[in-house]
Structure formats: C-alpha cells, structure tokens
Amino acid sequence: MRSATRLDILGTEQAYVVLAAARQVEAAGHRVVHLEIGEPDMPTPPHVVEAGVRALRDGLTRYALAAGVPELRDAIARSLAARGVRASAENVIVTPGAKPMLFCAALALVETGDEVLTPDPGFPIYESVVRFAGGRPVYYPLDETRGFAPDVDAIAARITPRTRALILNVPHNPTGGVAALDDLARLAALAERHDLWVISDEVYGRIRYDGRYDSIAALPGLAERTVIVDGFSKTYSMTGWRLGYGVMPAWLAAPMTTLVINNVSCTATFVQYAGLAALTGPQEPVTRMVSGLRAKRDLLVNGLNAIDGVACDTPSGAFYAFPDVRGVLERAGLTCETFAERLLAEHHTAVLAGTAFGPGGAGHLRLCFATERAEIELALERLRNGVTGLVTAGAR
Ligand code: PLP
Numbered sequence: 001m002r003s004a005t006r007l008d009i010l011g012t013e014q015a016y017v018v019l020a021a022a023r024q025v026e027a028a029g030h031r032v033v034h035l036e037i038g039e040p041d042m043p044t045p046p047h048v049v050e051a052g053v054r055a056l057r058d059g060l061t062r063y064a065l066a067a068g069v070p071e072l073r074d075a076i077a078r079s080l081a082a083r084g085v086r087a088s089a090e091n092v093i094v095t096p097g098a099k100p101m102l103f104c105a106a107l108a109l110v111e112t113g114d115e116v117l118t119p120d121p122g123f124p125i126y127e128s129v130v131r132f133a134g135g136r137p138v139y140y141p142l143d144e145t146r147g148f149a150p151d152v153d154a155i156a157a158r159i160t161p162r163t164r165a166l167i168l169n170v171p172h173n174p175t176g177g178v179a180a181l182d183d184l185a186r187l188a189a190l191a192e193r194h195d196l197w198v199i200s201d202e203v204y205g206r207i208r209y210d211g212r213y214d215s216i217a218a219l220p221g222l223a224e225r226t227v228i229v230d231g232f233s234k235t236y237s238m239t240g241w242r243l244g245y246g247v248m249p250a251w252l253a254a255p256m257t258t259l260v261i262n263n264v265s266c267t268a269t270f271v272q273y274a275g276l277a278a279l280t281g282p283q284e285p286v287t288r289m290v291s292g293l294r295a296k297r298d299l300l301v302n303g304l305n306a307i308d309g310v311a312c313d314t315p316s317g318a319f320y321a322f323p324d325v326r327g328v329l330e331r332a333g334l335t336c337e338t339f340a341e342r343l344l345a346e347h348h349t350a351v352l353a354g355t356a357f358g359p360g361g362a363g364h365l366r367l368c369f370a371t372e373r374a375e376i377e378l379a380l381e382r383l384r385n386g387v388t389g390l391v392t393a394g395a396r
Contacts, residue, residue, distance in 0.1 A: 011128035014356030018340070022350040033379045035367040036350040038173060038320065040237040042292075042370075044274075045285040048236060051277030055270035064269040067257045068094025068245070072272045075279045076245055083205060084218030085228070090250045093257060094275075096267045098203045098231035098244035103129050104259045105227045105246060109197050110135035114164035117155055121174055121322075121357030121364075123201065126167050135164065141360055147313055148177025148322070152186045159190065165197040166190075168216060171204040174357045174366040175322040176297075176315020181214060188219040198226040203244075204318040206235045206286060209294050217247070224249050234318075235286055236278040243267060243275045293319050296369045296376055303380035304367075307387055319370040322354065326363040332390040336363055339390070347386040349379050 018036040026032050043049075067073065073089035080087045095101045102125055110116060112134035118126045120139035127137040140155045142148040150168065166187065170179045179187070191198050200216050217226040231244025248256065260266070297314065300321050304312040309327025329339060336353040343349045354361025369376060 006132065009128075009131045011124050011131075013124055014352055018344070018350055018352055018356075021344060025344060025348055030348045032344070033349045033375050033382065035369070035371065035375075035379055036352050038234075038368050038370075039239040040234060040289060040293075040319070040370045041372065042237045042285070042289050044237050044241070045278065045281075047281050048238070048274050048278045051281075052241070052270050052274030055273035060269045060273060062269060064266040064272060066261045066266050067253065068092065068267060069269065069272040069276070072276045072279075073245075075276055076247070079279050080215075080228075080247060083202070083213045083215040085215050085223065085247065087223070087247055088250075090253060091247050092245055093248070093253055093260060094243070094245045094267045094272060095260060096242040096244070096264055096271075097233065098201070098229050099125060100264065101227075101229045101231075101244050101246040102126070102199070102201065103132075104256055104263070105199050105229060106130055106133040106135070108252065108256055108259060109165055109199070109227070111164065113162060115160060115162045116164060117158060117166040117196075119150065119167065119169060119172065120359060121354060121361035122167070123169060123173050124357060126169075126201075127358070130167075136162075138163070139358060139360065142172070142175060142177055144313070144324075146180075147316055148172060148175035149179050149183050150187065152183055152190070155187065156190055159194050159196075163194060163196060165199055167199045167201065169201040169204075170214065170216075171208055171315070171317025173204065173318055174320050174352070174354070174361065174364075175313075176318045176320050178208065178210070178212070178316040179214070184214060184216045185219060188216055188222050191216075191225055192221055196225065198222065199229060200226050201229045203229065203231050203234050205230065207290055207293065207319060208317040209290070209297065210316050227252070232275050232278055236275075237285075237289070238274070238278065241271050241274060243271050293370060296371070296373060297321070299373060300367060300369045300376050300380070303376070304383070307384055309387065309391070310383075319368055321367045321369060322361075322364050323367070324363055325365055328387050328391060329363060332387075332393070334390065336361070336365060340365060342390060343383070343386050346389070347382040349382045349386070
C-alpha cells in the first residue's frame with residue numbers, strides 16, 4: 001500500500017520535531033527549557049472559558065453554519081475597524097484555526113504553476129500549502145537592517161507575469177518584524193499594478209510593542225484583493241481551542257464556504273461562542289499579556305546581546321527573538337542547525353534553527369519568549385555556558 005504522491009509535497013513545522021526531541025531529553029531525566037513552540041503561556045481568560053462551558057451546557061453541541069456562527073462573524077467584522085478595515089459578516093469565514101484558512105486560501109487562489117511571493121525566513125506552512133495547491137513559492141527577503149521589514153524592492157524585482165499572490169505576515173514569525181505604513185503602501189501599489197492577491201497573515205496583529213495595528217487591507221482598493229488570515233490562538237491564548245478566520249471579498253466567501261464544507265463542515269459551535277466572548281468581552285487580558293511580553297522581550301534581547309558573538313534586534317511584534325549567532329557559529333565551526341541540536345542535547349535548551357523557516361534564516365536562532373521570566377533567565381544562563389563551551393571546543 002502507499003499514500004498518494006501529493007503528500008510528498010507537504011512540508012512541516014520544525015517546532016514539532018524539536019518538541020518531540022525535547023520530550024526525549026526530558027524522558028532521560030533532564031530539565032529542559034522550552035523556547036521552541038510558539039504559543040503564549042498565559043491561560044485562556046476565565047470569562048472565555050466560562051462562555052465555552054456555558055455554550056456546552058446550553059446544548060450548543062450541534063453543527064454550526066459552515067461559514068460560522070452569525071454572531072461571531074458579525075463580531076469579527078466589527079472588530080476589524082480597529083485595524084482600519086471595513087467589513088461585514090458576509091466577508092468573514094470562520095475556521096478551526098488560522099492554519100486551515102491559510103490552506104483554504106492557497107487552494108482557493110493559486111492555480112497550477114502560479115508564483116506566490118513568500119517571505120524567507122517565514123512560517124514554513126506558507127511554502128508547503130502553496131506547493132500543495134500546485135503553485136511555486138518565490139522567496140523574498142526581509143530587510144534585517146530595518147528590523148526585518150519586508151524588502152519591497154526585492155519583492156518588486158521578483159514579480160513576473162506568473163506571479164499570482166503575495167504572502168505578508170506582519171508582525172512576522174520568526175523575526176518579530178513589522179512593516180512601516182510606507183512599506184505597506186508600496187506593497188499595495190505593487191499588488192494593484194500587477195493584479196496580485198495579498199494573503200495577509202495577521203495572527204500576531206495585536207501583539208505589537210509600538211502600539212500600531214496595521215493591515216494592508218485598510219489601504220484604498222486593497223480589501224478587494226486581500227484575504228486576511230487571523231485567529232484567536234495567539235491574541236487570546238486559545239491555541240488548543242482551534243479558532244481562526246479569513247476576511248475576504250464577499251464573492252469569494254461563497255466558494256470558500258464550499259471548500260470548508262468539503263473539509264471540516266464547520267468549526268466547533270461552543271468554541272465559536274467562546275471566541276465571541278473573547279472578542280466582545282474585556283480586552284484587559286490582551287493588554288496585560290502584551291505588556292508582560294514586552295518585559296520578557298527586553299530581558300531576553302538584552303541578555304542575548306550581552307553574549308559575545310550574538311546580535312539581536314528588538315522585535316516590534318509577536319513573541320520571538322531572532323538573534324544573529326554567526327559570530328558564535330564561525331568560532332565554533334557549527335551551522336545554526338548543529339548549534340540548536342547541541343544546545344538541546346548538551347544544555348537542555350530547546351530553540352529552533354533559523355533555517356527551520358527557510359534558507360534566509362541561516363546564521364540565526366528563533367527563541368520564543370512567551371514563557372516565565374525564570375525560564376528566560378535559565379535559558380540565558382545555559383546559552384552563555386553553551387556558547388563558551390562550544391567556542392572553546394571549536395577553537396581547540
Ligand atoms: N500563522 C503564523 C505566522 C503562525 O505563527 C501560526 C502559528 O504558529 C499560525 C498562522 C497558525 O495559527 P492557528 O493556531 O490559529 O492555526
């Protein structure tokens with residue numbers, strides 16, 4: 001027996017591979033510091049949990065409408081005003097997480113042979129779903145000198161008659177980079193000039209340390225060619241609930257709903273009511289989480305920059321630091337992959353190699369700082385020891 005060859009095209013997320021390796025190190029009796037998986041460590045806000053439980057007790061345990069519970073679609077549409085996007089419920093499709101919406105968007109928009117501009121480094125699922133849909137990912141770089149903003153000139157240079165879509169992720173995984181409004185305006189102009197779709201992954205949209213909350217879809221004419229992908233996982237600490245959505249032109253919502261019907265039928269009904277409580281209830285847990293994350297970011301970034309051979313930008317959003325560790329790698333004779341492997345095996349600290357996000361991540365590590373301060377302090381201590389040990393061994 002064998003599976004269909006199309007499965008060979010799918011990529012994966014290295015974070016899960018490293019998590020499994022870290023669990024083995026734990027099974028051998030070691031205390032591992034986990035900075036590999038990208039999820040907030042704060043619990044789901046209690047009023048959200050209550051709303052989910054109440055919905056279950058109220059018998060909301062049956063199929064929902066495929067496109068989502070109308071009240072939730074409406075609340076999502078209204079919430080978009082905060083990022084300058086005007087939408088109504090008919091523009092919104094609810095899915096079990098942002099990831100299924102990325103999958104649906106690729107299947108709905110990409111034809112065989114189409115080129116899709118994809119960030120490198122970037123969330124590995126972009127490349128995977130574009131290929132799965134028959135498209136060809138065309139990597140574009142980020143500008144490290146400008147906090148990993150998308151490099152608009154490099155994007156423009158990669159557009160060909162086959163280019164169909166641009167994938168944007170602001171704030172960005174794995175770098176925490178954002179785009180200036182001017183960058184977004186230039187990208188919007190490119191999308192209009194070359195008739196491109198924009199798939200705008202905004203899952204970290206509310207986790208920004210500069211107070212902004214931008215969406216390219218807010219720019220004139222862009223809502224007609226943009227699918228916003230967003231969800232509740234990161235903002236409301238709801239990774240395990242599985243709740244996300246897409247915002248798109250109303251005409252596209254109908255075929256997208258058919259795709260959802262063929263795939264998941266609908267998103268769990270009670271989960272949607274929990275999401276409704278998250279969106280319409282107090283937003284203080286989000287504000288508190290973001291200010292806590294800011295302090296953790298500063299602790300980690302300052303600690304990293306104090307290590308010889310490590311240079312780390314201060315991320316403007318998301319909860320990842322993406323230090324340049326080339327100074328260490330050169331002296332120790334390692335790649336970022338072997339460095340990450342040795343940090344786990346010898347120093348029991350789980351981080352991701354930058355190349356887990358594409359070749360453009362070479363020379364870097366990704367560290368998630370959405371964890372306890374004590375864990376970050378322990379990770380820094382282990383990194384300092386690890387770097388000293390590896391560099392000394394490499395120099396021998
Ligand atoms: N997009 C990006 C950039 C992410 O980092 C993640 C999760 O790590 C997702 C999408 C998926 O989020 P969800 O849990 O809503 O599927």
